[in-house]
Amino acid sequence: MNFDAVGDNVRGLLTATRSYVVPRFQRDFSWDENNYKELLNDLLSQITCDDNNGDVIEFKTSQYYLGNMIFLGTKDKTSVEIIDGQQRLTTGTILLAAIRDSLYAASKRKDDLAFSYAETTQNEYLVKKIDGSPQRKLQTTSSYPYFTQTIQGGADSETSMEPSNDEEEALKKSFEFFKKQLSQNKLFSKLNIDKPHVKSKKDELFINTLKAIRDQFLNSEIVEIFVADNNQAHRIFENINSKGKPLSQVDLIKNDIFSKLEINDVGVDYPTQQWKEINLVLSDLDTTFDEFFLHFWKSEYPSDSANGSNLYKKYLIRFKSDDENHISLKKFVKKLQESAKTYANIINPLRDDFKKQETKIVYQSLDAINKFRGVQSRVALLSLFNSGIEVKQKKLNNFLFFLANFHMAAFGTDLKVRSNLTTNKYKSFCQKVNNAKTPEDIQKSMLALEESLLDLINEDDFKKSFVKLVFQKDKARNSMSSYPASYAIKVIADKMDGRQYNDDDYSIEHILDEAGNRKSLSNIGNISVLERKYNDELCNIKPKNFHNNIDYKIDTYNESSYKMIKSVSKGFNEESIPKRAQKLADYFWNEFLKIE
Numbered sequence: 001m002n003f004d005a006v007g008d009n010v011r012g013l014l015t016a017t018r019s020y021v022v023p024r025f026q027r028d029f030s031w032d033e034n035n036y037k038e039l040l041n042d043l044l045s046q047i048t049c050d051d052n053n054g055d056v057i058e059f060k061t062s063q064y065y066l067g068n069m070i071f072l073g074t075k076d077k078t079s080v081e082i083i084d085g086q087q088r089l090t091t092g093t094i095l096l097a098a099i100r101d102s103l104y105a106a107s108k109r110k111d112d113l114a115f116s117y118a119e120t121t122q123n124e125y126l127v128k129k130i131d132g133s134p135q136r137k138l139q140t141t142s143s144y145p146y147f148t149q150t151i152q153g154g155a156d157s158e159t160s161m162e163p164s165n166d167e168e169e170a171l172k173k174s175f176e177f178f179k180k181q182l183s184q185n186k187l188f189s190k191l192n193i194d195k196p197h198v199k200s201k202k203d204e205l206f207i208n209t210l211k212a213i214r215d216q217f218l219n220s221e222i223v224e225i226f227v228a229d230n231n232q233a234h235r236i237f238e239n240i241n242s243k244g245k246p247l248s249q250v251d252l253i254k255n256d257i258f259s260k261l262e263i264n265d266v267g268v269d270y271p272t273q274q275w276k277e278i279n280l281v282l283s284d285l286d287t288t289f290d291e292f293f294l295h296f297w298k299s300e301y302p303s304d305s306a307n308g309s310n311l312y313k314k315y316l317i318r319f320k321s322d323d324e325n326h327i328s329l330k331k332f333v334k335k336l337q338e339s340a341k342t343y344a345n346i347i348n349p350l351r352d353d354f355k356k357q358e359t360k361i362v363y364q365s366l367d368a369i370n371k372f373r374g375v376q377s378r379v380a381l382l383s384l385f386n387s388g389i390e391v392k393q394k395k396l397n398n399f400l401f402f403l404a405n406f407h408m409a410a411f412g413t414d415l416k417v418r419s420n421l422t423t424n425k426y427k428s429f430c431q432k433v434n435n436a437k438t439p440e441d442i443q444k445s446m447l448a449l450e451e452s453l454l455d456l457i458n459e460d461d462f463k464k465s466f467v468k469l470v471f472q473k474d475k476a477r478n479s480m481s482s483y484p485a486s487y488a489i490k491v492i493a494d495k496m497d498g499r500q501y502n503d504d505d506y507s508i509e510h511i512l513d514e515a516g517n518r519k520s521l522s523n524i525g526n527i528s529v530l531e532r533k534y535n536d537e538l539c540n541i542k543p544k545n546f547h548n549n550i551d552y553k554i555d556t557y558n559e560s561s562y563k564m565i566k567s568v569s570k571g572f573n574e575e576s577i578p579k580r581a582q583k584l585a586d587y588f589w590n591e592f593l594k595i596e
Contacts, residue, residue, distance in 0.1 A: 003227040004075055010066065010092060011218035014125040014137050020071070020089060022140040023081040024272050025258025027251045028167035029174075031087050036174050039091060040181060043216045044190050057193065057205060059212035066220040075226045079139075083227070090147075091174060092217060093138050096125050097151045098178035099214045104154075106207050114207045121214060122154050147171055166283065182210065230259050249311035250290045256315070257333060260326050274333055278340040285348050286370075296339050299383035302430035339386060346381045358393050360501040365400035371483055372407035376422045380449065383430040384442070391439045391446075397500065399446045405491070405592040406453050412484030413465035417456050425452045451595055459589060466585035467578065469524040471508055485524045488588055493529040493564040495591050507532040511550060511568055512577070513542075520574060525581030528565045530557075 013020075046062045069085030082089065103118035127134050136152055146161040146168040153160075163169045180186070184206045187193075191209065254275070261271045282292055290308075297306050297314070304314045319329055345353065347370055354363035369377055381403075410417040429452075432445035469485040486508050494502050509530035514521050534556050541552060550572055557565045572580075 002229070003225055003232065006075065006224045006226070008222055008224050009218065010220050010222060011125075013069075013222065013224065014218070015128070017130055017135075018077060019079050019135050019137055019139050020085075021079055021081050022086050022090075022138070023072070023083075023258070024141070024269065025255045026082065026086050027254065029087065029090050029170050031091055031170075031174065033173070033177060035087070036091050036094075036177060037181075039088075040095070040178070043213060043220075047191065047212050047216050049191055049193060057208075059208060059215075061212065061216040061219050064216065064220045066222050068223045068225060070225045070227065072227060072230060074228055075224070080226065085222075089138055090140075090171075093126065094151055094171065094174050095178050095217060096121055096214065097154065098175060098182055099210050100126070100154055101179060102182045102210055103207065106203065106210070113204075117207065117211050117214070125218065126152050126154070151175055182213070187213075248290050249308060250293045252312045253293070253315045256319075257329060260329060261333070271333060274337045278337055281340040281344050285344055287343075287347060292340065292343050293336070295343070295379045295382060296336060298379045298427070299339075299386065299430050300335075300434075302379075302383075302427045302434065305427070335386075339382060342385050343378065343382055346378055346385070357501070358397070361397045362400055364501055365397075365404040368404040368487055369400075369407050371480065371487075372404075372411045373419075374403070374407040374411070376419050376426055377403055377407070380426040380429045380433075383433045387433050387436060387442065389436055389439055389442050391442050395439075395443055395446070399450070401500075402450050402592070405588075406450075406457075408484055408487055409457055409462050409466075409588075409593060410453075412469075412487070413462065414468060415457065415461060415465045421456055422453065425449060428452070447595075454593060454595060457593065459594075462589060462593070463582070463585040466588060467524070467581040469581075470519065470522040471510075471524065471527050472522045473508070473510070473514065485527065488524065488584070489527055489529060489564075491592065492584060492587055493562050495587075496563045497561070505532045507535040509535055509538075509565065511553075511572055512574060520577055523577050523581055524584060525577035525579070528568065529562050530560055530565050531562075534560055 042064065046064045048060045048062070050058045050060060066088060067085070069088070070083040071080040071085075072083050073080030100118050100121040103114045103121065107114035107118060109115065123129065125137065127136050129135070136148065138152070140147055146163055150160045151171065163172050184202065187206070187209050188202075193205065193209070258271055278292075279289060282289055294306065294308060294311060297304070297311060301314070301318065304318075306314045319332070346366060349363050349366040349370075351363055354360050366381075409415065411419070426449070429445055429449040432448065433442060436442050436445060466488070469488065471482045471485040471489075473482075489508065490502070490506055494500065507530050509528050510521060511526050511528060512521050520526070538553055538556055550568070551570055554568075554570055557568055560566060
């Protein structure tokens with residue numbers, strides 16, 4: 001393995017006549033406040049203040065190791081790609097830019113120290129002129145032009161830009177953090193500079209403090225590793241633990257994919273486009289790229305038993321002997337791209353996508369599964385929808401409806417079934433679906449999963465938990481605490497009326513009106529469905545002494561189209577609530593969870 005390892009410091013790195021390019025396969029800037037706060041605190045802790053001369057404070061820097069940095073290319077090249085070190089170089093660039101701006105702000109004229117220090121920072125370490133042409137030391141395309149103009153450009157930048165994507169927002173947050181932390185008061189406090197004899201020279205001291213922080217960063221020691229061969233560079237990277245935020249398993253996979261799938265002969269970078277599209281699809285969802293990728297892998301290769309710590313190894317085993325043109329890897333990325341859209345529909349179903357009456361129960365069920373935090377089921381659903389085998393709509397509807405009801409029972413009540421207990425059951429389902437040849441095979445897999453999941457729920461325990469469900473109108477909109485009760489009541493009411501899905505404007509009705517904090521009146525045994533128009537009518541005719549008296553409601557209840565509310569009789573009172581709750585629990589179990 002041929003490579004050059006050179007001991008250096010950041011100053012030497014940035015003053016060399018070469019630029020450092022963030023390649024297309026690298027992850028976006030991902031350091032958060034904890035990361036760059038730690039870096040700043042580390043730098044400040046290395047700086048000592050010497051005031052032996054009485055009225056003059058001198059700053060001294062000390063050794064600080066910033067880690068290894070790996071570059072693709074030889075050290076004599078004018079441009080190399082960053083394999084490891086992107087986050088640290090990007091953060092360091094932002095820190096230098098913040099110091100530059102603070103120095104410019106502290107300058108009173110163009111021939112003072114602050115201005116000179118700012119100019120040196122800008123022209124030596126951020127954008128250096130080589131043979132009359134500006135060379136941006138760090139070059140990136142993913143955050144262009146925001147990073148280039150607003151951060152690297154500085155005072156001479158013609159226009160400052162506003163962030164246009166998540167990465168640029170993260171860059172801006174880091175930039176603003178450093179500028180805030182580099183204020184005079186904060187720095188003097190952190191460096192314990194509060195001496196009476198230096199108060200008259202605070203401005204000068206502040207300027208020297210900024211320079212000291214700059215020099216401490218520039219003097220930070222690194223090991224530069226230059227590797228000419230791409231595969232060797234990645235192998236070295238995989239075996240070296242450097243400072244900073246470690247790459248995730250998916251980051252490592254992405255690096256390998258992009259190093260193999262290069263830009264085609266006509267200049268089209270399909271992998272980058274596909275990756276960006278996946279990020280765009282997932283951007284507004286309650287998930288991450290890493291979570292989606294792991295779920296996709298589990299749905300495609302359930303026998304791998306992949307998890308968050310072994311995913312990269314599983315990937316290398318799968319694709320280590322790929323053909324020369326990487327055909328299977330291209331197909332993999334294409335299917336990953338297509339699956340992102342399916343995944344988005346699973347975890348964020350949109351009502352408008354399910355306008356046909358026979359598919360509305362699909363929307364209702366997927367929506368409920370997600371509200372009950374059925375994250376583990378996403379793997380099984382992705383496998384099912386990616387199978388390419390169509391099952392009858394009624395069979396699919398029944399299966400999804402069962403999953404919704406299972407999740408209500410397992411996670412919507414206080415049964416608190418451990419979600420990891422479902423992992424192997426969904427894994428087995430994926431294996432059967434992937435091996436299926438006919439719709440009948442898929443249907444058998446569905447039934448087997450239903451029976452397997454029900455093994456996790458004891459009938460008596462479920463019913464004891466069900467009767468504790470509550471619905472409180474004042475908390476229904478902003479809290480999930482009332483959702484299980486409202487979901488259960490609505491599906492029971494639909495079943496009683498022979499409907500699979502109801503478009504009507506449901507309203508939850510407390511049979512005995514809620515009063516104060518009486519918990520019993522919020523119990524599921526005291527609620528029903530009722531058309532909103534009738535609910536409004538009852539509010540308008542409510543008598544003065546309405547508590548524990550439903551006589552004024554009975555005529556309205558009888559006008560309703562719902563059997564559930566029509567079955568309520570005049571004799572209903574507070575003692576009826578637990579009895580009715582038990583009947584509802586029996587009904588839910590027998591109709592939705594019991595498999596004959």
